Amino acid sequence: MKGTLRSPSVAKESFGAVHSERMDDELHERVREVIAGVPAGKVATYGDIAAIAGAPSPRLVGRILAEDGHDLPWHRILRANGTPAPHLQHEQLERLRAEGVLADGERVNLRVYRWRSPQEEEEAEAGLF
DNA sequence: TAAGTGACCTATA
């Protein structure tokens, strides 16, 4: 059981220091939202999610996913080179294949399947083509 | 309190 309980620091904030701890929670939720927003048939990298959600590091995305990503499309998140995390490789590629994302060996071609976030598309449209 | 360790990372050589 790990749902909402997170760390001993929760105790100290019962006083009224809701301030700093909240950011943590918001980030957690934001990351989850971004991941949830990746459409089927598309993929994103940990770095992408981190950048869009404002996470300080891609590793944090991995952690959040590991702890609290059971109900999210975690299989649409790949590493920067298009390969999945080692232990999930099999499962992940299989799930992706079911969505029409074909992997070349154990690697997905990001140039084909990479998802572009809404704001990124905006910029691309506004800028040059 | 502080240092060590592991994790679904990434960039560089």
Add this chain to the structure above:
DNA sequence: CTATAGGCCACTT
């Protein structure tokens, strides 16, 4: 392909 370093965070010693 492997090796190395860099960085962030929670948990354990």
